[in-house]
Amino acid sequence: MKYNEAIDLLLSDRRLFIESLVQIEDKSQSLIPFVFNPIQNDIYNTSTGRDIYVKPAQIGASSYFIADALVDCLTVRGTTAVIISYDEFITGRLLRKAQNFYEILKKRIPSIDKMVHKSASEKTFERTHSSFFISSARSFSGVRGETIHNLILDEFGFWMPGDAERVFAAALQRVPLNPRTKVRILSTPNGEDNEFYETYMAAKEGKKTGGSVFTHHFYRWFDHPEYTMPSDSMFALPGDEHPELDNLQPDEILLMDNWGLSFDQIRWRRYKITEVASLHRAGKTRLLFQQEYPEDDVSCFQSAGDQVYDHNQVNDMAGRCYPAPLNMMFANIWEDKEEGMNYLVALDPGMGKTSESVATVWRFTELSENNPKPFIHVATLSGLYPEDEMAEKTKDLAYYYNTAIIAAEDSLGVISHLKDYPELYYRTDPVTGRVSGNIGWHSNVSTKPYMITEMNRHLHMIDTHDIRLVAQLRNIRWIQGARGERAVAVGADDYHDSAAIAIVCRESRAVERGLVGVSGWPDSWGR
Template sequence: MSLLDRKLNSIADDPREFISRLKLIDEKGIERKFNTPFPEQVLALDDFLSDATTVIHYKPRQIGDTTVAIAYNFDYLYWAKDPLRTLVVAHTYETTDAIFGKLQHFYRTLPHALKRDIARSNRKELLFDDTQAGFRCMTAGGRGHGRGWTYQRLHADELAFWPNAEEVWASVTSTMHAGPHLKTIVLSTANGPGNLFHKKVLAAQEALRQGDKSVRFRFFRWCDHPAYKKEVPSGWEPDSEEYELAQVHGLTMEQMYWRHDRINGISGIGLSQFRREYPLTIEDGFAEFDGAWFDQDYLNEVLSSIQPRDGELRIYERPKPGYNYAMGVDPSWCNGGDYAVAQVLSADGRQVATLSMNKGGELLFATKAAELAGHYNRAKSLVESNPGGAGTVVIREFHKYNIPLWTQPPPPGRKLSTSPKYWTTSRGSKQEAYAHLRQMVNGDALTLNDQTTVQELMHIREQSGKIEGQDGYHDDHADALMLAEWNRRGMPTAKLAPQAFRRRYVAHRNPFNDRLRLR
């Protein structure tokens, strides 16, 4: 084998090497090699090269995620020996044309020694002559939805903005074929709550909590993109809200001025739209501030400081000898529908553990919840016991483990009944308990540590007299926290007064701050 052949083989065998040699037109209109990627593009390529069959990226605008996804699939199909097909679906005709233009430019600018013949290259399709592997680019809502070919790979671009997204998704995924080459890549900026992309993000987060290795999810903050900064003019100072935001997220003055100008400048888009297009936390693009039960800005700040945990049982603080703990239990039948959740709070209001299950049956959940209560010094437990619900199973199991249970106190002047009354959720009791929880949460009297719980709290709203999760969110974690806090408030050492000054939550250092490059 000649030296040239060995070099070509080494390029073909190394996706990063091949991709770094592709040429593109950058945001300044200059043609260059793809060898100085943004930090986000490096992390994105790691996700695409993983064994995961589904990759979901929630991103701000213009960070180059689409470019690296197209380059990754171009490399995969270019060296494939089988007639693999990739379907790319974008939200507008202009984006479809731009994506196909990137593919054509990758091919046209390949060195002669690497270039192979193509059988077809038109407005929608690029097909290699020898292997018949190729791409088809389409617009969501256009005719066909990928029919005519069978695909092994899908790139869904800006899914949040697809017209008739559910219908189009069903159509394009029906053309996918399972096998060793299967890969679905979903990239999008947020477009508010409740749409298909939002559902995909929630499903991906749940898959990660369950330890599903077939799914990769990544959220990119705008402040980690190196281009999003602007020289600060003389005399400009951030206001108090901007200053606090900078403290929480570690923003520089240049980043703060870029944000300020993008919101309030001549070409500004306003705060609400900015939050969707340039999120700082995972909920920025999905939050609805109108009618929210809890303080959204405060919870968003808390969310920025939380590291996600996976698994059914998430322990945030080990039990301490002699400490009192309160548990709230929102049971379910654990048959694949609603979650059964147990939340544990310390007497001074720290969220120390969360157990959540929706499979395995109510008895398995009851056993695990009872064991968790026992682990936390036989935590006094408030179990929801609605007629016909799974609460009776949980209560029976807690009795076996000798766990003390919360019961309704007798009315003033009456003795405690020999038949204890457990918690039942009515519109009145839920309103009262959620009002108390709101006072504690908004007053910074609780230390919240569980990402799923905080996300659910952000989407609790009152509609038609009902307090419940909206926008596609469950409210089981929020309800269990409500029960735990109602239970905790009766403890002798419970802290019930809101903080005079709110704690400052500081986000964990983000690894994107390290400048990474493809080799």
């Protein structure tokens, strides 16, 4: 075959081009031909041009997309390829990988297009006038208004909420409706309340009905052939050194029966579960096995490892949720009022048309051996209501529940619309017992950690059937800041905050056995 014929063949077959000419470092840091593994092969065969991928860690998806984008820039005139990742560190790694791929290609084919500009975020090519742009979501500000032909959103599940909304919509609108353009979204799972989960589920459930333009793809860890461990491995756990494992657990038997897993794969799984759990307990990682190495596309989203609240406990709470059997007074009601019972209504006011206002109704009883969940969430009122309307609806609901005490957050103007209600929560000095003249719970950067701590401490005592509250428990995450780790909301938290207000203000309400007392904070606390 002549040289020109060989080049034409390579240019007509993307897989042949990459596998023949690109080299990649394997996990032992040796350069090897970039031969597609089974997951990369499936990505190549099933790509539609608008795709979203849930994947295990370290299976080479990012490497495939970088190589594909680079070849586009080198072979298709005027291509603009954009890769956006979630932080600066990962962005730097992706940039170095793209540079390494290019340098390897340049050595093997000296005549390929010359790179005429390379910076910390952009590489451009002389003859094709193509550009390869790599940025973090936080620093992305567009590509000088250019059309984007190949858009890759890397680890999209870990983007901060504001970045996901701002960057995703803006970048997507730059991609023309052309069969040659590509939009690929990929990530390991990171909980349910984020753009990645919403986009994936919309693609999974709505593609056939026109509810999404994306095709969903899900890969399990055992789709990757490297994730296996022989019995003679130095890393095999004690008791796992035998070729055939004789102490299989029910979940392992199911995996072997349903998916044909081998003993070597089960052995690897056991090691990784133990390894990740050890790191998690030591505080060295927040990632869980089900998140890094998904086995199905339901449980993997319910196991975000940086959750503040214990994921097993939250999953157990989710299993007890069901639709409210009664709906009246604009509220979802799981337990109707009982005469003579005392109730508390906790109100977290929203921003009218932009965030929900949520009022939850609670009945607090005595903890006992026969009553392990004495914090009973009985009803929820929520909606995009302005402050005055939400206040009136909350008062009506509180009157219905035996003139319940209303404990409202005092940060918004809703308090002025509650002052005519007879039973309100007033902040009280927890040491002296002095009741202040200030209505409501004061939420700020100093009191929010206390709210989350109290919620976490009493989570096992909460009896709720509202899936919206449980879902938002997963949105409270540990984030590393300049002063160490802190708990913050990475998504909506209106239902969570309403429940947290109820927990910290609960002692202002008489329990069934008698008045317990009052609690609160001095007016200056946290200011």
